[in-house]
Amino acid sequence: MTLTTEEKAALKAPWGTVAPLLEIRGISKSFGRADVLSDFSLSVNPAEFLTLVGPSGCGKTTILRLIAGFEKPRSGRIFLAGRDVTDLAPYRRDIHTVFQSYALFPHYDVFENVAFSLRIRGLEEESVRERVAEALALTKLAGLERRKPDQLSGGQMQRVALARSLAGRPSLLLLDEPLGALDLKLRREMQLELKNIQRRLGIAFVYVTHDQEEATTMSDRIVVLNRGRIEQLGEPREIYEKPRTSFVANFMGAANVLEARVLSSSASSVELKIEDEIDCAVPNSGPASAAPSGRVYVAVRPERVAVHAQRPDDQAPGILARVQVKEHVFLGHSSQVYLKLFEKSRRPFWALCRSAPMNGALAPGQWVWAQFRPEDVLMLEPVERT
Amino acid sequence: MNRRALGIYGVFFYLFLYFPLLIMLAFSFNNARRNVVWRGFTFKWYGRLFHDTELLWALATSLKLALAAAAVASLLGLLASYALARHRRFRGRGFYAGLFNLPLMIPEIVMGVGLLSFFAKARIPLTFWTLAASHALIALPYSIGTIRGRLLLLKDSRLEEAAMDLGATEWVTFLKVTLPLAWPSILAGALLAFTVSFEDFVTTFFVAGVGVVTMPIKIYSMMKFGVTPEINALAVCLLIFAATALGLNHLSISNKTLDSEA
Ligand SMILES: Nc1ncnc2c1ncn2[C@@H]1O[C@H](COP(=O)(O)OP(=O)(O)OP(=O)(O)O)[C@@H](O)[C@H]1O
Ligand SMILES: [Mg+2]
Numbered sequence: 343m344t345l346t347t348e349e350k351a352a353l354k355a356p357w358g359t360v361a362p363l364l365e366i367r368g369i370s371k372s373f374g375r376a377d378v379l380s381d382f383s384l385s386v387n388p389a390e391f392l393t394l395v396g397p398s399g400c401g402k403t404t405i406l407r408l409i410a411g412f413e414k415p416r417s418g419r420i421f422l423a424g425r426d427v428t429d430l431a432p433y434r435r436d437i438h439t440v441f442q443s444y445a446l447f448p449h450y451d452v453f454e455n456v457a458f459s460l461r462i463r464g465l466e467e468e469s470v471r472e473r474v475a476e477a478l479a480l481t482k483l484a485g486l487e488r489r490k491p492d493q494l495s496g497g498q499m500q501r502v503a504l505a506r507s508l509a510g511r512p513s514l515l516l517l518d519e520p521l522g523a524l525d526l527k528l529r530r531e532m533q534l535e536l537k538n539i540q541r542r543l544g545i546a547f548v549y550v551t552h553d554q555e556e557a558t559t560m561s562d563r564i565v566v567l568n569r570g571r572i573e574q575l576g577e578p579r580e581i582y583e584k585p586r587t588s589f590v591a592n593f594m595g596a597a598n599v600l601e602a603r604v605l606s607s608s609a610s611s612v613e614l615k616i617e618d619e620i621d622c623a624v625p626n627s628g629p630a631s632a633a634p635s636g637r638v639y640v641a642v643r644p645e646r647v648a649v650h651a652q653r654p655d656d657q658a659p660g661i662l663a664r665v666q667v668k669e670h671v672f673l674g675h676s677s678q679v680y681l682k683l684f685e686k687s688r689r690p691f692w693a694l695c696r697s698a699p700m701n702g703a704l705a706p707g708q709w710v711w712a713q714f715r716p717e718d719v720l721m722l723e724p725v726e727r728t
Numbered sequence: 729m730n731r732r733a734l735g736i737y738g739v740f741f742y743l744f745l746y747f748p749l750l751i752m753l754a755f756s757f758n759n760a761r762r763n764v765v766w767r768g769f770t771f772k773w774y775g776r777l778f779h780d781t782e783l784l785w786a787l788a789t790s791l792k793l794a795l796a797a798a799a800v801a802s803l804l805g806l807l808a809s810y811a812l813a814r815h816r817r818f819r820g821r822g823f824y825a826g827l828f829n830l831p832l833m834i835p836e837i838v839m840g841v842g843l844l845s846f847f848a849k850a851r852i853p854l855t856f857w858t859l860a861a862s863h864a865l866i867a868l869p870y871s872i873g874t875i876r877g878r879l880l881l882l883k884d885s886r887l888e889e890a891a892m893d894l895g896a897t898e899w900v901t902f903l904k905v906t907l908p909l910a911w912p913s914i915l916a917g918a919l920l921a922f923t924v925s926f927e928d929f930v931t932t933f934f935v936a937g938v939g940v941v942t943m944p945i946k947i948y949s950m951m952k953f954g955v956t957p958e959i960n961a962l963a964v965c966l967l968i969f970a971a972t973a974l975g976l977n978h979l980s981i982s983n984k985t986l987d988s989e990a
Contacts, residue, residue, distance in 0.1 A: 412889055432892045445890035449908050458904075459894035510894060 369418030396567030805871030840934030854937030871917030
């Protein structure tokens with residue numbers, strides 16, 4: 343079943359919102375005794391680039407395998423373009439997968455690999471050739487038609503796997519860490535190409551990666567998973583700027599998580615006492631204000647912390663603290679400064695500085711000033727933290 | 729260890745293994761009835777061998793038998809391995825896998841007696857075909873062993889899943905992916921099964937019907953009059969045949985690996 347553009351357009355509900363292409367409703371899955379997913383729901387919009395990120399073992403591959411039909415859920419349903427596909431075999435679903443190991447057929451050459459799904463559908467030789475050529479051009483593989491998979495480089499195999507999945511023009515493509523086996527430079531290149539191809543073809547991608555930078559650069563929306571649950575779902579910017587939990591703050595970028603007490607809160611701002619030391623008023627972003635006078639956690643991104651030798655004579659100094667340097671790590675393009683925020687503070691606190699502060703003349707034990715803006719104090723949901 | 733000592737050890741090791749065969753080879757060309765003294769070179773024993781119609785009949789029977797057994801064992805082996813490899817978690821899988829290997833563990837004499845009493849109780853007359861069925865049975869573990877390993881490797885490489893993901897039904901996947909990639913192992917298993925059947929003596933001795941004489945049985949009956957040069961010549965022929973089979977087997981296994989996608 344392949345959707346034409348008109349059909350895809352017709353899926354848009356009359357009231358203007360888009361009907362989801364894929365809808366996972368309350369799925370549970372366990373292997374033996376281990377519950378991997380319980381009551382998991384997610385929807386994917388047509389032509390959307392959705393990325394699943396999360397630590398190893400959190401269930402990303404399992405979700406893809408459920409969507410593709412290789413695993414059956416214990417309960418819950420899966421809908422594709424409004425049709426219940428939960429009990430359909432993988433070959434009855436309009437979904438293709440790019441496997442991490444590529445899974446190219448070693449006994450077929452590149453052309454036949456890419457033509458596989460077309461031949462099975464019984465397309466005529468002429469249109470097979472046409473569509474294979476199209477897919478190969480798209481993935482910059484033209485000229486390699488007669489190579490066998492074992493005569494290809496890692497990057498080329500990756501492209502063949504992609505071309506093979508695209509040639510069938512599915513409405514949804516699943517990619518499980520497709521760039522995981524490539525070196526960093528090739529990976530950055532392929533990220534851009536993949537995103538380009540996805541945009542051009544208007545195929546929805548559900549993409550799995552553990553590289554948060556990859557997720558941020560490519561996705562329309564990101565799903566942050568933790569132990570089979572959605573910690574947060576949103577646009578990359580939103581996830582970076584408004585992480586809801588300390589898990590998200592730490593997983594998507596780096597974060598200094600600090601404890602704070604809410605002194606008072608209004609609709610627009612919250613008065614906090616951070617680590618029993620710093621009084622400050624931060625914008626009220628929502629979640630934490632639900633716990634008045636309770637303990638909350640806040641996050642400050644290391645890249646938003648500035649380090650000064652002298653007390654800065656800014657007009658608006660923001661939050662300033664006199665701190666002691668614990669360690670200074672020079673990274674080339676930037677440097678990390680580990681600080682002791684307070685005498686008794688045991689939480690790590692560090693700053694990521696774009697250039698070496700004070701020309702690199704930072705010695706452990708030295709007293710400096712740390713500065714960050716109230717807007718950069720991110721209030722987290724009041725979840726228990728160990 | 730000293731290199732030289734190792735070399736000497738190696739020489740003795742291989743002599744121990746192959747000296748008897750060398751003796752046999754030499755005496756198959758000995759121009760004398762008795763196997764003790766060298767009386768000059770001759771091809772006459774080979775000549776006599778190829779004119780011994782009884783022996784040629786036995787050879788033909790053995791070849792037909794081995795072919796039939798290999799074909800049946802390969803087909804059943806493929807089906808059984810497919811079930812064992814494909815459905816990793818069906819109930820009693822370990823039990824069935826063990827059951828298929830049982831013919832390897834059971835002493836052949838027990839198999840022979842068991843088969844004979846079964847055929848007798850079931851009133852099945854002993855013919856070429858009962859013998860073929862018995863040979864297929866003892867050869868089955870070998871073909872399952874070779875094919876199953878390959879199918880498990882195939883499964884881990886996700887190739888069959890990839891095919892189904894691209895729209896191939898189970899049957900089409902089997903034809904377009906499983907079979908072509910498992911083919912070398914099926915061939916290797918068939919060769920093994922062929923050899924097992926061809927050289928089998930004990931089981932055959934029990935269940936061969938009247939008038940069904942296989943090569944090993946024939947050799948055994950010839951031996952009643954001592955080891956003659958004809959037997960040496962025959963053994964050499966069989967040795968060449970076995971070496972060829974081994975070489976073919978080796979080629980068919982090593983030729984195609986799944987390395988590229990593993
Ligand atoms: N076939 C299986 N049998 C038993 N347990 C399984 C099976 N497949 C997955 N699991 C378990 O389910 C959990 C989720 O696995 P999954 O492969 O989905 O994780 P993942 O998020 O893809 O991890 P990674 O980033 O390491 O690939 C893990 O704890 C894993 O051990
Ligand atoms: Mg995974």
